[in-house]
Amino acid sequence: MSMIVAQPGILSLLQDSGRWGHHRLGLSNGGPVDREAFNYCNRLLQNPAETTAVEVSVGGLQLESKVETFICLTGANMPLSINGEDRAAWEVHKVIAGDTISLGFAQSGCRSYLGVADGFTIVPALGSTATVVRENIGGLNGDKLRAGDQLPCPVIATRTRYYLEDRFRPRYQKTMTVRVIPGYQQRHFSRAEQRRFFGSTYTVSERCDRMGYRLEGPAISCNIDGIVSEGICFGAIQLPPDGQPIVLLNDRQTIGGYPKIGSALSIDVSRMSQLVAGNTVHFAPISHHTARRALHLAQRFALGQSLQAR
């Protein structure tokens, strides 16, 4: 039992919650760049949190269902239709064999998550189904979805059709504030440079992908050229010699030698990954303690929203 990829769209990738414990082999963690939307997708479908879904960037994915099951779309605002009929996102819908599920192109945000009840049944590579194309690992053959691919999934006859009330859904804006925890190389940036960094507006460049978001704006200089290569965490903000910040995402390289001014808060990186070239970002410093509190609050908010059923 499966769904067939009729059209893969711009970039559609199978993702679970990511590949962990293999950084020392040089493997990045992959996984959904917008974890918030991914989590909602699985929660609405009543799947375990790490269940494999398709991350659709920009849009254009079309699947043909060969199975009776339930689907749900969350994340970027991409028009969803089943057999040509418009359907709401953030809501569980029933499909049967022969149905065509189509996604249009994102009207706000740029990544959405299309999940099925109990998830796609993909053989994990090194403990995860997360696709990292650069590393040729995960997904079906370590690659993005292609027309004709079969995505196995189980037959599910009944499931509660939950939806998330509109007032609780994320709003993807064209500009946002990213909270930053100052990092271990912060001392190499003078007070003036730090003020410039936190006081300026940066524009998302064309070079933004699952590895990192390159930003353009006032250049930030550092009093060292580089550091001895060291591990890089999710959200780390590197400043290469050209002074233009790069926020590192899921498919980043595991080690690197550019100095880092700090790390963006993970929940803000999730939201930032919905920005497209030309959108803007402003950075705000926060303490480690405040960051931790923000993460706990965000989790309580996400899990505290009771879902409504049709």
Added chain:
Amino acid sequence: MLYVQEATLEEASLRVQAAVVAIEQALGPDLVDLVPSYASVLILYNPLQSNQITIARRVRGALKALPTLPETAGRTIVLPVYYALEAGEDLEALAERAGLSVDAVIALHCACDYRVYAIGFAPGFAYLGEVDERIAAPRLATPRPHVPRGAVAIADRQTAVYPSVSPGGWNLIGRCPVRMFNPDTQPGMPVAVGDSVRFEPISRERFLALGGDLA
């Protein structure tokens, strides 16, 4: 992030290697992942389940119990290499630049044990050091778009085996038939940070017999 400070790169690497074992034992399931490198260990934990203060205290405790400088080195892995112009297109240029014969370059590359200082850039890409100063060579001005899998290369005083086809700017001197990364096996690669690697020259026939590919 844990930094180690030692007089030499080699001592720092020994310290990193010992710290990795100690941190794994101390944190157990609270450890999400870690990234050892030349002189640092990045420790990842889930901030919703533990906090920085507790993690730091447990790591500090574990490190205090370590001997002043551990002597235990990792394993020594011998990697066969077919050195030839058809397997490493920069071999002659590198020899010329160094003012040595090709045979002398090969002999120097095989003469010592290298430490695995870090793994990164791509899955299974191990940074090995340090090569003899006489055969150190700067990176190419223009990186190649496709370096073949198994390519043995030198950049400055580092050497490495490319685990998969990728772009790269290192000087290619030979080809190794051993797969440096295979996601279908455990642990996925033949070496780990802290291990030693020695290269052993092999013939073209032996290279092909071991499954090497010159394409």
